[in-house]
Each structure stands twice: as C-alpha cells, then as structure tokens.
Amino acid sequence: MTDSSPTPTPLDASPTPTPLDASPTPTPPVTLSIAGSDSGGGAGLQADLRAFAAFGCFGTTVVTAVTAQNTCGVSDVHVIPTASVERQLAAVLDDLPVVAVKTGMLATTELVGLVADAAADGRLPQLVVDPVLVSATGHRLLEPAAVAAYVERLLPLASVVTPNVPEAEVLTGRRITGLDDARAAARDLAGTGTRVVVVKGGHLDGPRAVDVVLADGEEHLLDAARIDTPNVHGTGCTFAAATAAGLARGDAPADAVAAAKDYVTTCLQRAAGWRLGGGPGPLDHLGITVAG
Numbered sequence: 001m002t003d004s005s006p007t008p009t010p011l012d013a014s015p016t017p018t019p020l021d022a023s024p025t026p027t028p029p030v031t032l033s034i035a036g037s038d039s040g041g042g043a044g045l046q047a048d049l050r051a052f053a054a055f056g057c058f059g060t061t062v063v064t065a066v067t068a069q070n071t072c073g074v075s076d077v078h079v080i081p082t083a084s085v086e087r088q089l090a091a092v093l094d095d096l097p098v099v100a101v102k103t104g105m106l107a108t109t110e111l112v113g114l115v116a117d118a119a120a121d122g123r124l125p126q127l128v129v130d131p132v133l134v135s136a137t138g139h140r141l142l143e144p145a146a147v148a149a150y151v152e153r154l155l156p157l158a159s160v161v162t163p164n165v166p167e168a169e170v171l172t173g174r175r176i177t178g179l180d181d182a183r184a185a186a187r188d189l190a191g192t193g194t195r196v197v198v199v200k201g202g203h204l205d206g207p208r209a210v211d212v213v214l215a216d217g218e219e220h221l222l223d224a225a226r227i228d229t230p231n232v233h234g235t236g237c238t239f240a241a242a243t244a245a246g247l248a249r250g251d252a253p254a255d256a257v258a259a260a261k262d263y264v265t266t267c268l269q270r271a272a273g274w275r276l277g278g279g280p281g282p283l284d285h286l287g288i289t290v291a292g
C-alpha cells in the first residue's frame with residue numbers, strides 16, 4: 001500500500017533569522033531637518049528621519065509646524081512660535097556636530113527669515129532647501145508672502161534647492177509644461193546663487209520621471225521609469241533628506257542627488273502595492289540601507 005497524502009509543509013520554512021549584531025559602530029554623521037510634522041507619517045520630519053537613517057546618518061529635528069494630516073488631506077496646521085524654533089535650533093547646533101541640513105515646510109515669512117539668518121551666520125552647513133509650498137493633497141503649507149523671502153534671502157545661501165514643478169513655477173513665475181521649461185526654470189533659480197538646482201519632474205507627464213539638475217553651471221538629467229502607483233506622498237521630502245544625507249557622508253552634490261534619486265525610486269517601487277489610507281499613500285522607507 002502506498003501513502004498518497006501530501007508531504008507535510010513545515011510551519012515556517014523561512015531561513016533562521018540573523019541574530020542582532022551588537023558590535024560597536026563608528027560615530028555617524030549628524031544631519032538636521034528643519035520641517036513640519038506630518039501626523040500621518042508619510043512626509044515631513046517623519047519621512048526625513050527614515051531617509052537619514054537609510055544613509056547611516058543620525059537625524060536631528062527642528063519642528064516648524066505641527067500638521068494634522070493623513071493621506072487624504074491636512075485638517076489643521078499649528079505653526080510653532082518663532083522663539084521656540086530658534087531655541088530648538090540653538091539646542092541642536094550648540095551641542096551636536098551637524099554636517100548637513102535640510103529644510104522642508106517653513107510655513108511663514110518669519111520662519112524663512114529665521115533660517116536665512118542662521119544660514120547667513122554660517123550655522124547651517126550644506127543646506128538643502130526643499131521649498132514646500134502646497135501638500136500633494138492641495139493644502140497650502142507656506143503663506144503666499146513668504147515666496148519672496150525664499151527667493152531673496154534663502155535660495156542665495158542654499159547648496160541645493162529641490163523644487164517640484166508647481167514650486168518652480170511659483171518661484172520663477174514661469175509656466176512649466178515640459179523639460180525645456182524645467183531647464184529654463186533651473187537656470188533662473190541658479191541665478192539666485194544656489195549652487196545646485198534640481199527641478200523635479202514627478203508632476204510632468206510621460207513614461208519617465210525626469211529631474212533636471214544644474215550643478216555649478218553643468219546640466220544633467222536624473223531619469224528613471226515612472227512607477228504606476230498612487231503612493232507618492234512624501235517623495236519630495238524623501239528626495240531632499242536623502243540628498244542632505246549624501247552630502248553629510250561626503251558625497252559630491254552630483255553624486256548625492258543621483259543617490260537620492262535611486263533611493264526614492266526604490267522606496268516608490270517597494271510601496272507600489274501598499275494600501276495605507278484612502279489617499280496618496282506613503283513610500284516604503286523600511287529596512288533599506290544605502291551603501292556609502
């Protein structure tokens with residue numbers, strides 16, 4: 001008599017988990033994000049800290065605003081008083097050896113001015129400015145009068161600026177419908193004094209997601225296949241934080257933006273099938289280590 005029952009499947013066939021590695025590690029580079037909190041966790045400081053960690057950086061934070069936000073929208077914005085932002089900045093910079101800084105949501109003209117003053121005093125090394133104006137869900141995150149402060153005060157002091165298409169349109173007054181317009185906008189923004197300009201192409205149409213980079217007068221493109229996914233909340237924050245982290249670990253700016261592009265593309269790919277929330281969902285930053 002033969003036994004026709006199927007071979008029993010072991011309950012858990014996955015490989016034995018690697019034990020946690022407790023060996024000492026070198027002191028990491030310190031990065032700083034000056035940005036808003038996203039209660040939904042997809043953008044803002046929450047995304048920045050995950051991107052910093054992926055690049056092996058120790059992230060610190062200065063909170064400019066607390067948003068009540070999820071994937072569907074922003075229902076409240078509480079701007080942190082300027083004096084508190086100033087004290088957070090002093091607390092971080094007076095003690096920790098920050099080597100690169102990223103700014104995100106700055107909310108008001110006063111806070112843009114505060115950051116510009118700190119940069120002018122040489123306290124914000126390798127400054128990456130992500131000029132956050134509006135959330136992906138359409139909520140204003142910067143008061144309109146603050147746009148001039150960005151152009152006149154902050155951009156001249158930035159190492160890298162990373163507007164998306166709608167932000168580049170507001171900052172330059174130029175309509176951007178394709179790559180040639182994005183190139184022209186990048187040249188306008190380089191004219192403010194920023195060393196490296198990245199006009200991100202996530203909002204342009206087409207099968208590729210192409211970003212225009214103008215670095216010390218040299219233009220090149222960051223080009224990746226466009227991923228078909230609704231989960232794009234926090235791509236801009238992630239790209240800028242990853243760029244700051246690359247600079248912090250010693251990459252040249254052109255290498256830092258290229259590594260940031262690879263990282264954000266990987267995070268988008270991994271989360272393409274995620275279903276978190278009813279609106280544009282977050283990226284998968286989890287468990288990724290970007291080799292230096």
Ligand SMILES: Nc1ncnc2c1ncn2[C@@H]1O[C@H](COP(=O)(O)OP(=O)(O)OP(=O)(O)O)[C@@H](O)[C@H]1O
Nearest residue numbers: 136164200201202203209226227232234235236237
């Ligand atoms: N669907 C996509 N597939 C591949 N890459 C994308 C996609 N959407 C955005 N990107 C890339 O993500 C990065 C961020 O670009 P994007 O223009 O979306 O910035 P953003 O609008 O500031 O982001 P956010 O959604 O956080 O506001 C860029 O490198 C862009 O090319």
Ligand SMILES: Cc1ncc(COP(=O)(O)O)c(N)n1
Nearest residue numbers: 036037043044135136233234
């Ligand atoms: C606190 C904060 N900072 C930045 C963004 C922009 O990200 P997105 O354009 O993906 O909404 C946001 N929504 N919230």
